Amino acid sequence: MYIIELIVKLLKEKKEKPSFHAQKTEYEECEHIFLPVDSTGKILACSKCGFLINAADLKIKPKNPFET
Numbered sequence: 685m686y687i688i689e690l691i692v693k694l695l696k697e698k699k700e701k702p703s704f705h706a707q708k709t710e711y712e713e714c715e716h717i718f719l720p721v722d723s724t725g726k727i728l729a730c731s732k733c734g735f736l737i738n739a740a741d742l743k744i745k746p747k748n749p750f751e752t
Contacts, residue, residue: 718742 718728729736
């Protein structure tokens with residue numbers, strides 16, 4: 685009887701776990717404000733949800749005041 689209860693418990697846990705697609709929509713709904721993670725500025729993170737992105741992948745690149 686105990687084995688049957690464990691099997692039912694495992695099946696319920698599988699159904700309750702959120703899928704990857706549900707997490708993807710959270711990032712899509714966020715109004716991202718990207719800030720650099722380190723001093724190089726190559727990797728940016730959203731200040732609201734923590735989404736990571738390479739600076740080269742952005743359509744709008746941040747201005748660098750040291751470049752002419």
